[in-house]
Amino acid sequence: MxxxxxxxxxxxxxxxxxxxxxxxxxxxxxxxxxxxxxxxxxxxxxxxxxxxxxxxxxxxxxxxxxxxxxxxxxxxxxxxxxxxxxxxxxxxxxxxxxxxxxxxxxxxxxxxxxxxxxxxxxxxxxxxxxxxxxxxxxxxxxxxxxxxxxxxxxxxxxxxxxxxxxxxxxxxxxxxxxxxxxxxxxxxxxxxxxxxxxxxxxxxxxxxxxxxxxxxNQKYLPTNIIVEGDWSNAAFILVSGAVAGSVKVHGLNIDSNQGDRKILEVLDKSGALITIDKDFIQVSKNKLDAFKYNATDTPDLFPPLVGLAVNCKGISEISGVNRLRNKESNRLDALISEFTKLGINIYFSNNTLFVEGGDIKGCEVNSHKDHRIAMALVIAGLNSEEQIKINDSEFVSKSYPEFFNDLKKIGGQIDE
Structure with a gap:
């Protein structure tokens, strides 16, 4: 699709x-x-x-x-x-x-x-x-x-x-x-x-x-568990606010053990406006500068961080690329291949991915059948000069089936 x-x-x-x-x-x-x-x-x-x-x-x-x-x-x-x-x-x-x-x-x-x-x-x-x-x-x-x-x-x-x-x-x-x-x-x-x-x-x-x-000889006891919000997928929505307007996200635990809550630290470093309330987290657009981040312990943040970096002034550095090769795709190759098509200067050296912010051109790209690559390309499309066409976009259903619907609710212009 x-x-x-x-x-x-x-x-x-x-x-x-x-x-x-x-x-x-x-x-x-x-x-x-x-x-x-x-x-x-x-x-x-x-x-x-x-x-x-x-x-x-x-x-x-x-x-x-x-x-x-x-x-x-x-x-x-x-x-x-x-x-x-x-x-x-x-x-x-x-x-x-x-x-x-x-x-x-x-x-x-x-x-x-x-x-x-x-x-x-x-x-x-x-x-x-x-x-x-x-x-x-x-x-x-x-x-x-x-x-x-x-x-x-x-x-x-x-x-x-x-x-x-x-x-x-x-x-x-x-x-x-x-x-x-x-x-x-x-x-x-x-x-x-x-x-x-x-x-x-x-x-x-x-x-x-x-x-x-x-x-x-320990015994598992039946229990009731309330599942908290997913920081890995919410990262894409939070980045969309930072690069293209403003968004409030409810249902995230700021004290969560999920490592991907570190996305807030990176957004803050880059200059995005962040409000943390007991009921929501709001991220809004501001002048964005390049950042450095070690994603070794949080490799799922690489795709949303690339979506952020292309909208930042300067060259961002994301280290820990050795964690990217054995994912749904070879995420390192996929990110470099697809974002290069968008006119972005992106390359890696010594376990670090370098992404230079710049104008994003419209073209046809491929998700590599990887849910997080698809969502990263969508974030890039929010500020592209012309429309971006993403093949195999349906693979977002692996982790976030409502991604496109949620993005449309907050202003994302998406069609088939």
Whole structure:
């Protein structure tokens, strides 16, 4: 599907979409808790629908109602083939849970997920003595065996998602486990995992995120969780206000463990006008200057930050590009390719992406079937000289199905 983005003036207010990462973790916890858990304000997108299908296959009973999901937890495997869609989080989270079952578990996927490398999962499971066959590190993964070792060392330089999976899984074992972590990336997502585990009564101790001491025989307690707004997706809306007018966003927790709330710091550095109220966050256009930001722990901020940088005076520097290659697309190549088409001087050197602000020309671009690339290109289109046509724009449904509708509500000029 192609969307055409025209020069727009942003003015209005919306509610932030619910957090995808929060929802999927809450679903995983609800699966492991015997009894009924309620997830209020869940994110409903492609990835969370996949997660619901997975927990149902592993034994959960799920009921949908207006603005909530009720989950009756319990591990009673119904289908040992788990379709992870295009969700890497589901692959890493539920591959860690697979050894809880006596039968082998097979994890499959589709689309861009089939190109992604999960060698970190294969190697980490091998450290536990668990067999994990793969297609040269790619899906499908077939996992057989159970946890026996009481101490394991894992490398989290690629992703922290498998560590999150272990933190959900290991409290279910009969014995205690120590997990020694090296090269931890995206630490805020581990904070988020620990927060949600706490809601289910699970206690995990760690030494500055280097050694996690996990007591066995813990019991997941059913609970009610209210899912907070998604900073990763709201970042695009906040940037739209900074570059093209003014926007109020409701439903964001300023004290959230979501690392992508750092978008506010960057907007402030660049000169955007920011108002933080107990009920909303408002971001308005102002003279914008180039900024520097290390996105190693918050790689999902790269696309909205590029959308911001093209509207700033000077050359912005965003470091941590090594985190971009194993995403829905090779995001580094995709950002450089598509924003170059828009007439932007964008390049990388020494793990840093350099983006020079300038006039944005209209042309036809491609999302690379990546939801965040699509949204970044939309933000660029708000100030383009002529319309920008974005191919494969429908992939925003992976995390934010209402993105185009929300943007239209606040003044975005979008048509097909």
């Amino acid at each position: 192609m969307k055409c983005i025209h020069t727009s003036v942003i003015n209005g207010e919306i509610y932030a979409p619910a957090s995808k990462s929060y929802t999927i973790r809450a679903l995983a916890g609800a699966l492991l808790a015997e009894g009924y858990s309620q997830i209020v304000n869940p994110a409903i997108c492609d990835d969370t629908k996949v997660a619901i299908g997975i927990i149902e296959n592993l034994g959960a009973e799920v009921e949908h109602s207006l603005n909530s999901i009720k989950v009756k937890g319990g591990l009673r495997i119904k289908n040992n083939i788990l379709n992870c869609g295009e969700s890497a989080l589901c692959v890493r989270l539920f591959s860690a849970m697979a050894p809880l079952f006596n039968d082998g578990i097979k994890l499959e996927g589709c689309g861009t997920l089939l190109k992604r490398d999960f060698s970190d999962v294969v190697q980490s499971l091998a450290g536990f003595g668990i067999e994990c066959s793969s297609n040269q590190g790619r899906l499908p993964l077939t996992i057989r065996g159970s946890y026996h070792k009481n101490e394991i060392k894992i490398d989290c330089s690629v992703s922290s998602q498998f560590l999150s999976g272990l933190l959900f899984t290991l409290p279910k074992l009969n014995s205690d486990t120590n997990v020694i972590v090296t090269n931890l990336q995206s630490k805020p997502y581990i904070d988020l995992t620990l927060e949600i585990l706490g809601y289910f009564g699970i206690k995990i101790y760690h030494d500055e995120f280097r050694i996690f001491k996990i007591q066995g």
